[in-house]
Amino acid sequence: MQLTDFVHTIGSYFRSRYATRVRKLTIDAQFTCPNRDGTIGRGGCTFCNVDSFTAAVPSDLSIAEQLSQRKAEMKHQDILYLAYFQAYTSTYGEYQKLYQLYQQALNVPQVIGICVGTRPDCVSDEVLQLLSDYQRQGKEVWLELGLQSANARTLKRINRGHDYSAYQRVVEKAHRYQIKVCTHLILGLPGEGPDDYANTLQQVLSDGVSGLKLHPLMVVQGSVMAKAWQAGRLSTLSLDEYVKNAAMLIEQTPWDVVFHRVCATARPPMLLSPNWCAQQWPPLTAIGNYLSKYGKQGSGLSSKV
Secondary structure, three states: OOHHHOOOEHHHHHHHHHOOOEEEEEEOOOOOOOOOOOOOOOOOOOOOOHHHOOOOOOOOOOHHHHHHHHHHHOOOOOOEEEEEEOOOOOOOOOHHHHHHHHHHHHOOOOEEEEEEEEOOOOOOHHHHHHHHHHHHOOOEEEEEEEEEOOOHHHHHHOOOOOOHHHHHHHHHHHHHOOOEEEEEEEEOOOOOOHHHHHHHHHHHHHHOOOEEEEEEOOEEOOOHHHHHHHOOOOOOOOHHHHHHHHHHHHHOOOOOOEEEEOOOOOOOOOEEEOHHHHOOHHHHHHHHHHHHHHOOOOOOHHHOO
16 A cells, blocks of 8 residues: 555656656755845744755755755666755745756756745746746746645734735736646644634635645744743644544545645754654555545545535
């Protein structure tokens, strides 16, 4: 039994499209964020410490050098790659700078496209046109939008610095440019429960999305939430709670939507809670087991009115 039997994963999407493995190679292009540099706010989102999820590749290396180093770490060398601009807000900069960075990545052998991680309020028409141009050239292009929740109270509480309408506007524009959007959602944010997760999913699906990433809330060192957790004012989901809720969202998602991720990991000592996020396979196995019993991706759609 494999997760791909029950979930339309990004791996299976790539194999059907390219008849081989395609791996994302994470890049740190030394971007910042308008929610940290004072443009929108300072301190960033309350859950965020970018060091908890970026690859351990020196950011002072060039884009080509970072990609070469990441490629050398791969077990299989005869595969294709996507350059993943992950750290902070990877569309936040002057157009010419963005063009040069993206182009450097696409010039690396075996790199067939890019994933660009960003905020919904930092995607200009110029950037969308550039990504659309790459797509017309035959490149694989994904615009990854950090939304986390559609709940207005939650977005304010976690200091996102934008509302849901900002997400809707950029998704509508991306559709006009025919760019694939992958949306990030966090389960376990303060004050939220299963109804909030389901409502967020339904809003995202109704606005149209090609991919999803599900994450449990992870408390990491250096984040604002770390202080609340250490003071006993914040709790995180157990593995069982996360598996049940993630599976519920997967069941309510049409099969044509691609899951780029159904869980996430971080390493101690950076990771403070939950400790089960330190390992990749137990939650993936548990989600697969749950779906094998209760229904695969899309199986819950008939129950929704």
